[in-house]
Amino acid sequence: MDLFSAEKIINILPFGGITNYHGIILNKTQCDFYYNTLMQNIKWENDRAIIFGKTIITKRKVAWYAESPFSYTYSKVTKTANIFNKELLELKSIVEKESGEIYNSCLLNLYHSGDEGMAYHSDGEKMLKKNGAIASLSLGAERKFSFKHKENKQRVDILLERGSLLVMKDKTQTNWLHRLPPTKKVNSPRINLTFRTIEL
Ligand SMILES: O=C(O)CCC(=O)C(=O)O
Numbered sequence: 170m171d172l173f174s175a176e177k178i179i180n181i182l183p184f185g186g187i188t189n190y191h192g193i194i195l196n197k198t199q200c201d202f203y204y205n206t207l208m209q210n211i212k213w214e215n216d217r218a219i220i221f222g223k224t225i226i227t228k229r230k231v232a233w234y235a236e237s238p239f240s241y242t243y244s245k246v247t248k249t250a251n252i253f254n255k256e257l258l259e260l261k262s263i264v265e266k267e268s269g270e271i272y273n274s275c276l277l278n279l280y281h282s283g284d285e286g287m288a289y290h291s292d293g294e295k296m297l298k299k300n301g302a303i304a305s306l307s308l309g310a311e312r313k314f315s316f317k318h319k320e321n322k323q324r325v326d327i328l329l330e331r332g333s334l335l336v337m338k339d340k341t342q343t344n345w346l347h348r349l350p351p352t353k354k355v356n357s358p359r360i361n362l363t364f365r366t367i368e369l
Pocket residue numbers: 276278287292305314347349361363
């Protein structure tokens with residue numbers, strides 16, 4: 170984070186956590202380049218989710234990348250992380266500079282259209298550093314993102330612009346759920362990268 174960009178960073182949560190919206194941090198050329206390259210080069214896989222005790226395959230695709238090939242268990246399946254490629258290392262460095270935090274892994278999501286989203290959850294897995302920052306970078310279609318407070322159900326919505334950065338930290342995951350609602354208004358793909366710190 171540099172002194173000149175500090176003024177446009179805002180905490181969008183009224184209480185119970187810090188989630189800073191940094192606005193657009195990538196220019197159009199960078200957005201196009203990374204969107205196209207990641208679409209081609211990432212080892213996208215279908216994701217699994219457990220709904221009412223049944224494992225289903227989601228249309229949304231995912232991929233885990235990290236500094237080292239650590240194993241992780243997700244929806245009862247153990248997988249091994251891919252190693253960061255050149256483009257992910259470049260984006261990690263940009264995001265680290267902008268957020269003032271360091272990350273060692275990245276979960277990527279590919280939503281082919283507005284039909285695909287992600288249900289309310291918080292990212293509090295045991296492997297994640299407690300109250301560590303999660304930095305979310307958006308490419309492709311703009312989508313609405315929603316927070317809901319776990320106790321009083323208060324909602325906060327934000328539009329995640331192309332090339333923008335949202336950093337969830339402090340008590341955000343303890344007190345708030347978040348989701349990417351499906352929408353009829355979008356019919357082009359979105360790629361989201363969430364940089365995280367895994368305790369290895
Ligand atoms: O797609 C997004 O903007 C958020 C994804 C997310 O919440 C997650 O991967 O945990």
